[in-house]
Amino acid sequence: MLEIENLQLNSQGKLRHFLSIEGLNKDLLTEILDTAESFAGASEQSIKKFPLLRGKTIVNLFFENSTRTRATFELAATRLSADILSMNIATSATSKGESLLDTIRNMEAMQVDMFVVRHSLSGAAHFIAQHTAPHINVINAGDGQHEHPTQAMLDMFTIRRVKKQFTGLRVAIIGDILHSRVARSQILALNMLGVEEVRVIAPKSLLPVQVEALGVSVYYDMQAGLKNVDVIIMLRLQKERMNSAFLPSENEYFKCFGLSDEKLKIANKDAVVMHPGPINRGVEISSSVADGAQSVILQQVSNGIAVRMAILSMTMNGNRGAE
Ligand code: NCD
Secondary structure, eight states: OOOOOOOSBOTTSOBSOBOOSTTOOHHHHHHHHHHHHHHHHHHHTTOOOOOTTTTOEEEEEESSOOSHHHHHHHHHHHHTTOEEEEEEOOOOTTSOTHHHHHHHHHHHTTTOOEEEEEESSTTHHHHHHHHSOTTOEEEEEEETTTBOHHHHHHHHHHHHHHHSOSTTOEEEEESOOTTOHHHHHHHHHHHHHTOSEEEEEOOGGGSOTTGGGGTOEEESOHHHHTTTOSEEEEOOOOGGGOOSOOSSOHHHHHHHHOBOHHHHTTSOTTOEEEOOSOOOBTTTBOHHHHTSTTBOHHHHHHHHHHHHHHHHHHHHHHHHTOO
């Protein structure tokens, strides 16, 4: 596991950067959810714009593709009245280190206030937070196979909205846990927020070694794993991160680990189905489940805006308290 120094908090324990769920605590996660709730409530009453970050410049530094995450960060920044510049930087795995620092130095020279970073290397956002000017906030929008903490927070927000509380919940995360930065952040957040049980359901080849150490129970089949579950989180097979054959075939995978209407019936009647997207219909989830009454997949996307507004405004505020 990556050992990272906790750069995220200022001397008063407030958020300054948002790099990982690891290193945060239940109170901070709850504060993010409550702040997001106030933004979501206002948007539902058609108040869409707040002057909180007027005059601030946010740069989306995306070294990896993204649709939802990038778009919702842009909307979140705009709704807080900040200016946002989105950079789509094609990069190869070898052009790290210096070129990354050079990009940062150039952006700093343009007097920006915040970087939202997505990168294929684990630890990239942390690296930038360590090297950037002290007045700049850094937010991790997904780093390699490490963490995707804003996705985990919008998932926690969605769960809290539909289930009201975390106590007593059984949550199953299903599929490619091995390559998933989303799963890592979710497992940490769910345990911090005090759910009853986090399960992972996957073939052995898609589970990290010693996955139990993350605080999960492990199941290798859906029949057993889905029993008594309140929240089901499906994950995409991250083929771009697989460098050998992890699976016999997609058809076979769907039969064993795909979520069909039939398998969904094993879980609790009021179980909800989640997915961070992009979904692969017929591979990890059937269309009827993805579009069905128990699916909250599109609510996750909408909630992403309010949650990212909360994280942008809280980190920007956290800098005021910094020495
Ligand atoms: C996830 C990601 O990029 O890690 N997607 C997302 O942010 N919505 C998951 C994935 O790519 O499967």
